[in-house]
Amino acid sequence: MSDHSLKKIGVLTSGGDSPGMNAAIRAVVRTCAYYKTECAGISRGFEGLIHNEVRELGPRSVRHIINRGGTFLKTARSERFRTKEGREDAYQTLIKNDIDGLIIIGGDGSFRGAKAFYEDFGIPFIGIPGTIDNDIFGTDYTIGYDTALNTAMEAIDRIRDSATSHNRVFFIEVMGRDAGFIALGSGIASGAQEILVPERKDSIDDLFKSLEESEQSGKKSSIIVVSEGEEIGNVYELAKATKEKFPKYDIRVSVLGYIQRGGNPSCMDRILASRLGVAAVEAILDGKTDIMVGMRSNKIVHTIIAEAIRKQNEIDIELLRISKILAI
Ligand code: F6P
Numbered sequence: 001m002s003d004h005s006l007k008k009i010g011v012l013t014s015g016g017d018s019p020g021m022n023a024a025i026r027a028v029v030r031t032c033a034y035y036k037t038e039c040a041g042i043s044r045g046f047e048g049l050i051h052n053e054v055r056e057l058g059p060r061s062v063r064h065i066i067n068r069g070g071t072f073l074k075t076a077r078s079e080r081f082r083t084k085e086g087r088e089d090a091y092q093t094l095i096k097n098d099i100d101g102l103i104i105i106g107g108d109g110s111f112r113g114a115k116a117f118y119e120d121f122g123i124p125f126i127g128i129p130g131t132i133d134n135d136i137f138g139t140d141y142t143i144g145y146d147t148a149l150n151t152a153m154e155a156i157d158r159i160r161d162s163a164t165s166h167n168r169v170f171f172i173e174v175m176g177r178d179a180g181f182i183a184l185g186s187g188i189a190s191g192a193q194e195i196l197v198p199e200r201k202d203s204i205d206d207l208f209k210s211l212e213e214s215e216q217s218g219k220k221s222s223i224i225v226v227s228e229g230e231e232i233g234n235v236y237e238l239a240k241a242t243k244e245k246f247p248k249y250d251i252r253v254s255v256l257g258y259i260q261r262g263g264n265p266s267c268m269d270r271i272l273a274s275r276l277g278v279a280a281v282e283a284i285l286d287g288k289t290d291i292m293v294g295m296r297s298n299k300i301v302h303t304i305i306a307e308a309i310r311k312q313n314e315i316d317i318e319l320l321r322i323s324k325i326l327a328i
Contacts, residue, residue, distance in 0.1 A: 006124070006285060008038035010054070010099040013071040014045030014078075014110035017261060018132045018144025020269035021071040024105050026062040027277020028128075033059045035285055040099055044074045045106070046081035046113055049090040054097045066270055069147070069263045075106075081113050084120070091121045100124070101284045103277075105143070107131035108309050111292065115305050124289035126280040127305055130273075132261055135179035137311035138303030139294025143276065145181065146268040148260045152186035155256050156223060160190065163221040166250060169211065169242065171224050171235040173255040180227040180315050182260065187225035188319055193327050194222075196238075198229035199315050207238070208245050210327070217328065275300065 011028045013021050025041070032039035041061070043053040065072055080086030094100070102125040104114045111127045118125055129136040132148035152174045163170045174182045180197025187195035194210050196202050207224070214222050226235050233241065235253045243251050265273070272295060279293040279300045292308040294301050 006037060006101045008040055008097070008099045009101045009103060009281065009284060010040045010042050010049075010094065010097070011057070011073070011103045012042035012045050012049065012105070013073050013075045013130065014104060014106035014113070015075060016107065016131060017070050017075050018130045018142070019069040019147035019261070019263055019265035020143035020273040021105055021130050022065040022068050023265060023270045023273035024128055024130060024143055024277045025071065025073060026066055027274045028103050028281055029057045029062045030059050031278045031281035035281065037281075037285065040097055041073050044076040045110070046078040046086075046090060047076040048074070049093050050078065050080055050086050052093045052096065054093060054099070067264050069265060077109070078113070087117050087120050090117065091123070094123060103128060103280050103284065105130045107133070107142075108136055111305050111309050115290065115309065118290055124284055126284045126288065127292035127308065128276045128280050129292060129294055129308075132182065133176050133179050134181035135176070135313050136292070136294070136308060137313050138292050138301065138308040139313075140296050141268075141272060143269055143273045144261075144265070146272070147263060147266045148175065148182055149185045149189070150266055151260050151263055152182055152256055153189045155259065156186060156190035156192070156225065159254055160223060163223060167220040168250045168252050169222045169224070171226055171239045171251070171253045173226050173228055173235040173253075175256070175260045176227045176229055178229050179313070180229070181313075183225050183227035184315055184319050184323075188323050190223065190225070191326070192223045192225040192323065193219070194224045195320065195323050196224065196226045196230045196232070197315060197320075198227055198231055200317070200320060202230065202232050204232055204238070204241055208242070211242065211246065211249075214327070
């Protein structure tokens, strides 16, 4: 670690909350203490930065939070931070509180804000990827994804009990505004008949064909996992079209929604968050800025923030092929 001149590092969570954000904050705060650097927690993301919602944090301020979902700093999506005036107010907060470096835990929208702020005022910052959607380039996994996957899988397992008991077809919507990671992972793990994701061009005829084949092979019930961002239709539209095509099917819809964002973080998410929190503080103290820390093949990697924003984390199409084979 090179000699550093940062006095106080601010940490905030921004955008949608995700399980493991608390573990990341804890790691940031304690690593600052380890390197004898002051740390300040900023509440409600960039909104709190604009409104001077700042408090000092020490190692004991973050006790008993490693196991808790959500973010104890709270989070927000700030419209004002998109404006130069909003960012100017946020800058004044940093001056008032002697904060000369920032760690931003969030998704690509949060990184866009951080980048604009850096371009305006040159305050060094490091991003930590926190979102259940896993749609950030520069890391194999984002903080919260593993927990959300497990939550979705457990929920689908429960729905399967009902599907098999009633011989029903279930359309289950999982989160992922623009990305199919949760659908793909939870669909494979719960043995779905079909997984519909926005990254692949799906067709309703293929879906009907799959349902027919499933019936012919002796299956009495089916689970179709649909990503929130699926383009051929939402779960209600898909269920309606399927009922019109196969009137004898007993069809139900279930939208898993926000239960996927909450809950105690999984072991994987706690470890990931802890490692990325330490890596972020070490990077900023080492003079790095305008980057995101991530994990690839179990190693810490740094990605220029512009690249993390511009590029897409691609789903593994191979998993869709596997799912097809296993649904025979
Ligand atoms: O956290 C990501 C995500 O869960 C998306 O999958 C979803 O579309 C979005 O957040 C909704 O979040 P909000 O209602 O907080 O804007």
